[in-house]
Amino acid sequence: MIKLKINHIEITAEEDMTVLEAARQAGIDIPSLCFLKGYLNNPSCMVCMVKDKSTDTLVPSCGLKVAEGMEIDTSSEEVSTSRRQAIEMLLSDHVGDCVAPCTLACPAGMDIPHMNRLIAEAKFTEALNIIKEDIALPYILGYICPAPCENACRRRQIDNPASICLLKRFAAEEGEDKRAAEAARLHKETGEATKKVAIIGSGPAGLTAAYYLQLLGYSCTIFERSPEAGGTLRYDIPEEQLPRNVIDMEVDLIRSMGVNFHFNTLIT
Ligand code: SF4
Ligand code: FES
Structure with missing residues (x-):
């Protein structure tokens, strides 16, 4: 076991633990964003910053292994400031994170992820009505749209983009346009x-x-x-x-x- 101090409190941790894990085990809270237990760790958000007093440096705690005699500070003004700056940096450039890149690329701004989810749940009429909020002729576009949304689709980073255009055509074939039906009735x-x-x-x-x-x-x-x-x-x-x-x-x-x-x- 390794002995170290976090915020002047002596704790013990297993050798292969990170400072983030050791702190959490001891009930000391450190915020994190990109770290996910059980998955390959690649510190990138810098939200979990702590100060390693032995080296006098700010380091992401999710990537810092515990070491004998280590002294860590998680709560000073300097640490808080660095975390705040990390979040400000993240929020300054996050195109395609709050709104899906496919929706941003769609000239009509259609809520494509919502359509996809509804189709996956076999809710074809609901999917069509989401499409129709922004696109009046989805059956036609399902044949001729150049699909800029598919160029932007994040799934391309793994293999192929979601077949958004075909999904739109499918929803147009299978769903019922409820608002048009109501207008026709009226x-x-x-x-x-x-x-x-x-x-x-x-x-x-x-x-x-x-x-x-x-x-x-x-x-x-x-x-x-x-x-x-x-x-x-x-x-x-x-x-x-x-x-x-x-x-x-x-x-x-x-x-x-x-x-x-x-x-x-x-x-x-
Ligand atoms: S995976 Fe592709 S289709 Fe699905 S939300 Fe992301 S960008 Fe849009
Ligand atoms: S949680 Fe993102 S760098 Fe540590």
């Missing part, structure tokens, strides 16, 4: 709203505007110069890439919410 019962909006073009922007405005209680009419809805989705993207029935399903849903379409109508 439209059937009460007819057109008094607040009306005209939208020119039924491309992705026009369809998205109609979807969200209809949810907000407006009655939308889309004027489209072509004979069918979809704009660039239908007329510029090859069918092998985006099957036309996928566009039709999204358009039908928006129509069911009460949106009127006027085709072959050029607004000048």
Whole structure:
């Protein structure tokens, strides 16, 4: 056994212990962040700093082995200041820690981790409704989105990114858009709203505007110069890439919410 002093209190510890473990065993609290018992230790957060009086240095206690006669200080102002500085450093640059990197990379800012969790729990309708808070046409995007979220996915550091785009498509196939269904029911019962909006073009922007405005209680009419809805989705993207029935399903849903379409109508 090794004898050492922590805050002037003599304690004993096993030879292979760290100062952090010895202190905790003796009931002396030292904060820690990156240290996790049972896992390979790689001191990096510096939150567990203590002062080794024999060398007069500040050291991370989770990486410091106990030694005979060692004297450790865990509570001086100097130690507290160094821990505070470590936390300030950590908080000054932590992009992708509070908000997942996939969500930060998504141009729509969609809550991707929430969608993933709900799909993992087989809650497909709930997953779709999370998607629809930010993305009106997930079934279409599930085919053509370039998926910047997958480039940012942390899982890449281990093997491959989560298949976020395919998961979104899957949720769109399996889930039910509850808010759209409610809007459709209201439209059937009460007819057109008094607040009306005209939208020119039924491309992705026009369809998205109609979807969200209809949810907000407006009655939308889309004027489209072509004979069918979809704009660039239908007329510029090859069918092998985006099957036309996928566009039709999204358009039908928006129509069911009460949106009127006027085709072959050029607004000048
Ligand atoms: S693992 Fe990938 S998909 Fe999951 S939350 Fe992290 S970045 Fe997003
Ligand atoms: S707990 Fe992070 S360096 Fe010790």
